[in-house]
Amino acid sequence: MILWGTGGHDRLDGSGDSDQILGVAGHDTLNGGSADDTIDGGTGNDVLSGGDGHDAMEGGTGHDRLDGGGGTDVLIGSTGNDTLNGGDGEDYLCAGFDGDRVMTNWGVDQLDGGAGLDTAVLFRGAATASIRFDLRDTSLTQYLDNGTGVVRVESVSLFSGRGADILTGGVRSDTFFGGAGNDTLDGWHEGDLLIGEAGNDLILGGNGDDRLAGGLGHDSLTGGTQNDTLSGDTGEDVLTGGAGDDVIDGGSGLDTAVYSGNKADYDIFRIDDGVVLRDLRPNGDGTDTLVLVDRLAFADGTVTMAHMLSRGRAPVAQSDVVTVSEDGVGKVNVLANDRDDDGDALSVVSVTSANPNLSLAFSRTGQVTVTPGVAYQALGAGQSVVTAADVVVRDPYGNTSHSTLSVTITGANDAPTAVNDVYTIGEDGVLTGIDVTLNDHDPDANAHLFVFGLNVGSTLGAVTILDDGTLSYDPGRAFQYLAAGETATDSFTYELSDGFGGHATASITVNIVGTDEPVGGHGEHVMAQTAYTAGWDMVIYG
Incomplete structure (x- = not known):
């Protein structure tokens, strides 16, 4: 339905369907009302309410108030001081903005986006x-320069x-045209369109995939963390892509691209x-495409593009393994699987x-020799x-x-070492619980000596x-001939095993000491041995 006002002060209410209302x-x-309406205030100080639905409203001439209500609405203030x-x-x-014509002298408006994610378009070219x-x-x-206020708007x-403007975006994508003057434009978040236009501008993309253009003047452009497009346009510009894979176009003038590494x-x-230009470091500056860039500024100095190109491409070193x-x-040979896309000979540095x-x-030709240290002798078989x-490999430039280089060190079984032991016992005594392995050793950590x-x-x-697994020794009656204090020697050898095929032998010497016959006969008296080492004698008298 189309509703027309008169030349007076009219009140027009929509039908509930999609209406066109002309004041x-x-x-x-x-x-x-409800549904999707088109409302034009015309001349005069009008109050426009969209209600529910997706409405398009234009205040027209005069000081107007436009309320979108529910739904996704388009509100255009036009001339006058509008809200x-x-x-x-x-x-x-x-x-x-008035239709297709940008207004150069508009009023003081108040824009309140309200709930939801809202966008404001603001023309202040004058x-x-x-x-x-x-x-x-x-x-x-x-507030803009003329007093226009903007609140609860997420994108502009x-x-x-x-003027020398300082414009900072929000959490959504923003568009800034700086106009004349030395401006600072900061997109801050999301993917933004930032154009400095005239003047020596500072333009910062922030997060997101941003598009930055310097325009006229000597500008400084910094992309940020994502994949950005930077255009210096005219003037001597400084362009920093930052992280991500960026496209950097210097435009006319002597332009410099800046990088964080050497x-x-x-x-x-x-x-x-x-x-x-590709950063070989992980999490570095990414891989950038450069057009009309004259100089490259690195952490260790600035060079011309021609000088950098004379170096050629970096070699590609591949991982290697050895056992x-x-x-x-x-x-x-660690060079065997490496390559150089320029065909240059590589060397190990x-x-x-x-x-x-x-x-x-x-x-230098790539042969690497690896020798494990003694600490790896503790590795056992398996x-x-x-x-x-x-x-590090290098080309001639x-x-x-x-x-x-991944090095796998495998264990091998090492033979144990058996150490001689000496014990002393009385002619009527018995050695039992002899652990001859106490002073033996094996370099392998997984060895089990027995x-x-x-x-x-x-x-x-x-x-x-x-x-x-311990031993016992009983001299029996073999040394009963010994007088008190008289000594004799007996001996035997044992074979030591580490459980993995390694063997060693050592001797056990037993010194037998004669004793007087005790009152009551020839009973056996046993002392359990808990630790014996070579050179340490324990005397056990019967």
Whole structure:
């Protein structure tokens, strides 16, 4: 339905369907109601209410109030001092625009986005004073140079004038045109469109995939954390892509692209329409495409693009592996799987490891020798550990690349060492619980030492391997001839095993001391041995 006002002060209410309401002249009150309405206040100081639905409202001439209500609405203030309230929904609020014509002299408007995610379009191309505008906290009213206020709006398109403006975006995508003057434009968050236009501008993309253009003047552009597009346009510009894969176009003038690393950290090569500069560091500056950039500024100095291109591309070093026994020497050629896309010969400049138990030697031609230290002798058969070394290769132009050499060290069984023992006992005594392995040792951490066998061919006493692996020795009646204080010697050998095929032998010497016959006969008196070492005698008298 189309509702027309008169030349007077009219009140027009929509039908509930999608209406077109035209106030024409006078101070009108126009209510769209539900559904999607189009409302035009015409001349006069009008009050326009969209109600529910997706409404399009224009205040026209005069000081108008526009309330979007529910739904996604478009509110255009046009001329006069207007108040725009988006209400619920994602609304589009425009101040300083009349149809297809940008207004150069519009009134003092108040824009309130209300609930939802709202967008305001602000035209201040005629502004001569500087504008300070910051959307990071949408609950704070931001004012333009003419007093227009904006609050609860999450995204703006702001076209500024001739002042030195400082414009900061919010959590959604924003568009800033700085106009004339030395402006600071900061997108802050999301993907923004930031154009400095005239003047020497500072433009910061922040987070998101941003598009930055300097326009006229000597500008400084910084992309931020994502994949940005930077255009210096005219003038001598400084362009910093930052993290992400950026497109940097210097435009006319002597332009410089800035990078955080040293020259050796980057690979460079030509493509049809420019140059690709790739950061070889993880989490560095990414891979950028450069067009019409004259100089490159690195942490270790600034060079011309021509100088950087003369270096060629960096080599590509691949990871290598080598396996070596704890007793052996491992060898590998770390250049065998590396490549250089320029066809240059590569050389090894360093092979280093933080592991102090790894000995490394290398030749420039790529041969690396790995020798495990004594600490790895503790590895037993079937055991292994993995350690690593860092390899640096270089081409003739000083371009370098890093790779990792993974070293697997395998264990081998080492023979145990058996140590001789000496014990002393009385002629009527018995040694039992003898643990001859207490002073034996094995370099392998997983070794289990035990007595594997005995050689008692010339032994006068009786030697037995007990169930718990210890030994017992009984001189029996062989030394009853000894007088008190008189001594004799008996001996036997044992074979030690580590449980993995390693063996060793040692001898046991037993000193027998004669004693007087005790009152009451020849009973046996036993003392359990708990620890014996070579050279330590224990005397047991019967």
